[in-house]
Amino acid sequence: MHHNHTIQLTLCLTAAMGLTSCHNTAPQPQTSVPSHNPLLLHSYAADPSAHVYHDTLWVYPSHDKTDACRFDMEDYHVYSTTDLEHWHDHGIIFRPFEQTTWAKEAAWAPDCVERNGKFYLYYPTDKRHIGVAVSDRPDGPFHDPLGHPLLSIDSPGVVCDRDFIDPCVFIDDDGQAYMYVGQNTPCCIRLNEDMISYDGQVHLLEGVTEFFEAIWMHKRDSIYYLSYSDGPFHGHQPRISYCTADHPLGPFTYRGIVLDSVNSGTNHHSIVQYQGDWWLFYHTSDLSLYRTPGEHNGVRRSLAADRLYYNPDGTIQQVVQTHDSTKIKQELH
Ligand code: FUB
Numbered sequence: 157m158h159h160n161h162t163i164q165l166t167l168c169l170t171a172a173m174g175l176t177s178c179h180n181t182a183p184q185p186q187t188s189v190p191s192h193n194p195l196l197l198h199s200y201a202a203d204p205s206a207h208v209y210h211d212t213l214w215v216y217p218s219h220d221k222t223d224a225c226r227f228d229m230e231d232y233h234v235y236s237t238t239d240l241e242h243w244h245d246h247g248i249i250f251r252p253f254e255q256t257t258w259a260k261e262a263a264w265a266p267d268c269v270e271r272n273g274k275f276y277l278y279y280p281t282d283k284r285h286i287g288v289a290v291s292d293r294p295d296g297p298f299h300d301p302l303g304h305p306l307l308s309i310d311s312p313g314v315v316c317d318r319d320f321i322d323p324c325v326f327i328d329d330d331g332q333a334y335m336y337v338g339q340n341t342p343c344c345i346r347l348n349e350d351m352i353s354y355d356g357q358v359h360l361l362e363g364v365t366e367f368f369e370a371i372w373m374h375k376r377d378s379i380y381y382l383s384y385s386d387g388p389f390h391g392h393q394p395r396i397s398y399c400t401a402d403h404p405l406g407p408f409t410y411r412g413i414v415l416d417s418v419n420s421g422t423n424h425h426s427i428v429q430y431q432g433d434w435w436l437f438y439h440t441s442d443l444s445l446y447r448t449p450g451e452h453n454g455v456r457r458s459l460a461a462d463r464l465y466y467n468p469d470g471t472i473q474q475v476v477q478t479h480d481s482t483k484i485k486q487e488l489h
Contacts, residue, residue, distance in 0.1 A: 194458035202457035203265030249296030278323040313358030326373035363408035370424035393417030421454040
């Protein structure tokens with residue numbers, strides 16, 4: 157890892173001397189990436205939502221079962237790190253089917269944000285509800301403050317012709333919080349200050365080309381970046397595409413691909429800045445494929461992360477996926 161950091165530092169110093177550019181428009185070699193994918197070996201996980209709280213990077217994924225053959229996930233863990241190499245599993249932080257009266261199945265991709273010292277976990281269930289759970293700590297315990305979903309597929313204004321899933325919550329610099337959500341049609345609501353209610357309006361986002369699912373919002377230098385899985389109904393495997401706008405509600409302009417398709421079929425990611433670098437978190441089937449070669453099990457997914465680079469004009473360079481079997485081989489032998 158130190159060796160790799162040294163290589164990156166050398167590239168940047170060379171750029172500072174005017175010899176080349178740190179912001180080359182060609183894809184950057186992933187020189188500063190430690191050989192660490194998949195990130196976790198003891199557990200299958202997918203759909204990572206990464207956030208920084210104080211000095212620590214927290215990842216809230218969904219939890220694929222070891223014997224999974226269907227998307228029948230039922231609980232949430234959270235993982236934390238301060239170096240992207242050593243991860244702490246804080247255990248199960250929320251079980252929707254036991255801790256709510258209304259959620260019955262399919263605890264899929266969650267997100268979690270902090271506001272005024274409280275942590276709000278947003279999670280989809282039953283392919284039709286979005287719930288919110290609250291805690292005083294990033295690692296729980298979380299509880300259901302409402303006794304009902306925050307938003308559902310049949311809430312006034314929601315447009316959804318398939319699964320109503322994949323909430324992502326973004327708090328803008330002015331303090332306004334937005335929840336992006338949906339499949340096939342991207343919806344957005346403005347959350348109230350309490351983070352467990354909203355103003356009653358559902359906004360349909362324009363310009364989100366080939367939107368499928370896995371929506372994620374982040375902001376950099378006043379640009380709002382909306383990224384998402386763009387398949388699978390457009391003649392290609394799902395990729396992570398992105399569009400930009402100068403307002404959280406758009407209209408958006410399509411910009412390109414952040415991540416090509418992955419070997420797990422579904423594609424789901426998050427983008428976060430940590431210790432000065434930008435990272436893309438996503439999932440693959442690497443761990444499952446190493447354990448059972450040739451058996452493509454798209455519901456035993458494993459977490460991955462790679463560096464993400466911007467061009468000088470603010471566009472995103474396509475991320476190069478890194479795969480490394482060293483850790484897995486060490487574990488298996
Ligand atoms: O993990 C279950 C579902 O698969 C997620 O909600 C989707 O984004 C896809 O990754």
